[in-house]
Amino acid sequence: MPDAVIGLEIHLAVRTRSKMFCSCDATGFGDAPNQHVCPVCMGLAGALPVANREAIDRTLRFALALDCTVPQRTQFHRKHYVYPDAPKNYQISQYDQPLGEHGALALPGGRRIGITRVHLEEDAGRLVHPPYADHSLLDLNRAGAPLMEMVTEPDLRTPEEARAFLAEVRAVARAVGASDASPEEGKMRADVNVSLRRPDGSFGTKVEVKNVNSFRSVEAALHHEIQRQTRLLEDGFEVVQETRGWNEGGQKTVPQRSKEAAADYRYMPDPDLPAIDLPVAHVDALRAAMPELPAAKRARYAALGLEPDAAAQFAADVHASAVFDATCAAFDGPPTTVANWLASEVAGRLRARETTLEAVAPDPAAFAARLADLLALVHDRTISATAGKEILDAVLDGADPARVVDERGLARVADEGALRALVETVMAEHPDVVASAKVEPKAVNALLGRVMKASGGAADAQVVRRLLEAALADDA
Amino acid sequence: MTDAELDHLAELARLQLEDDERDALRADLERVLTHFETMQAVDVEGLEPMLRPVHVDDPLRDDVVRPGLDPEAARALARARDGDFLRVPRTAADDG
Numbered sequence: 001m002p003d004a005v006i007g008l009e010i011h012l013a014v015r016t017r018s019k020m021f022c023s024c025d026a027t028g029f030g031d032a033p034n035q036h037v038c039p040v041c042m043g044l045a046g047a048l049p050v051a052n053r054e055a056i057d058r059t060l061r062f063a064l065a066l067d068c069t070v071p072q073r074t075q076f077h078r079k080h081y082v083y084p085d086a087p088k089n090y091q092i093s094q095y096d097q098p099l100g101e102h103g104a105l106a107l108p109g110g111r112r113i114g115i116t117r118v119h120l121e122e123d124a125g126r127l128v129h130p131p132y133a134d135h136s137l138l139d140l141n142r143a144g145a146p147l148m149e150m151v152t153e154p155d156l157r158t159p160e161e162a163r164a165f166l167a168e169v170r171a172v173a174r175a176v177g178a179s180d181a182s183p184e185e186g187k188m189r190a191d192v193n194v195s196l197r198r199p200d201g202s203f204g205t206k207v208e209v210k211n212v213n214s215f216r217s218v219e220a221a222l223h224h225e226i227q228r229q230t231r232l233l234e235d236g237f238e239v240v241q242e243t244r245g246w247n248e249g250g251q252k253t254v255p256q257r258s259k260e261a262a263a264d265y266r267y268m269p270d271p272d273l274p275a276i277d278l279p280v281a282h283v284d285a286l287r288a289a290m291p292e293l294p295a296a297k298r299a300r301y302a303a304l305g306l307e308p309d310a311a312a313q314f315a316a317d318v319h320a321s322a323v324f325d326a327t328c329a330a331f332d333g334p335p336t337t338v339a340n341w342l343a344s345e346v347a348g349r350l351r352a353r354e355t356t357l358e359a360v361a362p363d364p365a366a367f368a369a370r371l372a373d374l375l376a377l378v379h380d381r382t383i384s385a386t387a388g389k390e391i392l393d394a395v396l397d398g399a400d401p402a403r404v405v406d407e408r409g410l411a412r413v414a415d416e417g418a419l420r421a422l423v424e425t426v427m428a429e430h431p432d433v434v435a436s437a438k439v440e441p442k443a444v445n446a447l448l449g450r451v452m453k454a455s456g457g458a459a460d461a462q463v464v465r466r467l468l469e470a471a472l473a474d475d476a
Numbered sequence: 477m478t479d480a481e482l483d484h485l486a487e488l489a490r491l492q493l494e495d496d497e498r499d500a501l502r503a504d505l506e507r508v509l510t511h512f513e514t515m516q517a518v519d520v521e522g523l524e525p526m527l528r529p530v531h532v533d534d535p536l537r538d539d540v541v542r543p544g545l546d547p548e549a550a551r552a553l554a555r556a557r558d559g560d561f562l563r564v565p566r567t568a569a570d571d572g
Binding site: 016017018022023024025026032033034035036037038039041042051052054055058075080082083084085127128129134135137138139140264266269271273274275276277286290384401476 | 478527534538541544551563564565
């Protein structure tokens with residue numbers, strides 16, 4: 001397969017309460033259509049936009065996290081196009097003074113991908129197309145919501161790399177609080193540019209695939225597009241420069257009708273919006289308050305001995321890493337124990353409940369304190385690991401572990417006298433298992449399991465094993 | 477100004493020009509363009525463009541939600557509606 005040259009244009013909804021240029025609620029995308037509108041975001045004559053300070057600061061944080069150069073002054077431009085999702089017949093966007101330029105973001109493997117620019121603009125309305133109707137339907141709740149656009153250099157080489165890059169962008173956007181970056185909510189959308197490198201090294205004709213709305217679709221669309229272009233060139237055809245769309249059902253790219261015959265956006269400085277100074281002191285303060293970024297977190301977790309997968313998983317998720325860090329701080333045992341419990345036991349229960357850590361543990365510190373208590377009980381052998389797993393559900397629901405242990409009588413029984421009685425009872429009840437255990441030493445595990453069950457998980461398994469082995473030897 | 481340029485401008489402005497309007501409009505536009513050409517002749521080398529007559533310090537607002545239009549009043553402004561949606565010209569093929 002020939003070398004592919006891939007660039008991405010990524011749109012991310014900025015995490016603010018109000019819209020970009022008016023005070024309408026920017027969080028009500030799912031509410032009744034046209035619920036959150038005003039003269040500004042409806043484009044009514046005479047309405048004046050005023051820019052949202054928080055949207056600018058969050059976009060600046062994102063740009064700084066991507067190692068961008070930030071200007072000392074920025075401004076907004078009008079980008080003109082006529083389409084029903086744009087009430088003013090232009091979109092307020094940025095042109096030659098974006099909030100960030102000349103940045104880079106490293107893939108988890110270390111290769112740096114150039115970031116051409118990061119700018120801030122307003123989102124369009126949402127169009128719905130009822131089947132076979134002669135009209136479309138418009139909802140302006142999203143119109144005017146703040147939207148960041150980041151453009152990469154054509155530095156990506158494979159579909160897998162593009163997907164990994166998107167995951168890293170999402171992790172960075174969430175880490176700095178710039179965006180929820182959730183493709184499933186439409187808060188992260190990508191356009192993909194791809195061409196094949198010619199044998200002489202020059203870039204081939206570029207094709208753009210628009211509105212690919214999941215990481216998996218980006219990877220699939222690139223695979224399909226690379227294959228399509230390869231076949232065209234092998235068969236002696238040329239690749240036509242065009243915009244295509246991704247057909248999710250057919251898993252293929254298809255030619256798209258263009259919005260306007262020839263894009264002629266007639267950018268002009270928006271006369272309604274004064275230029276905005278970005279004082280060096282302000283930008284420095286944002287830089288100083290920058291949280292730890294996913295790459296640094298991954299390195300720190302790897303140094304703690306975490307497996308690469310677990311390190312990547314926690315580093316990509318602000319909430320999971322907050323829980324992990326706080327639990328490690330409160331727990332006097334190895335961080336790998338915390339990681340194992342979070343990645344298998346906790347994650348498994350969340351999956352079974354079809355919920356998220358954020359929903360179950362909105363306050364990471366409070367949950368971490370309870371989890372650390374639970375791990376300490378297991379670690380200092382107050383309760384068995386089996387008992388620990390048994391009460392995890394209650395701990396997820398907010399219970400204090402020590403109290404659950406008391407209530408359910410789960411404290412580990414290591415007293416030999418009590419356990420010996422239990423061992424004798426179980427052996428008397430299962431003479432067949434005893435018989436096979438005398439021939440096949442591994443069968444002792446079957447007896448061990450029955451004793452543990454009889455004790456409600458509270459028995460000290462090591463003591464039980466020793467007692468069982470001694471009893472079997474005496475009996476022989 | 478060529479016919480093609482005039483057509484392109486009309487398309488961008490969403491204007492449907494009648495034949496008898498074209499010549500008058502072309503003459504107006506050419507006068508505008510000539511005026512700009514005159515201004516283009518001025519040497520502005522080294523000068524920063526002045527996009528606005530006054531500079532405003534901190535022209536930003538805080539991220540606070542305030543009530544907008546009453547939703548029903550807002551929807552009533554549309555030429556056509558469909559429930560809570562506004563009805564607009566079809567923009568997608570009939571592919572569901």
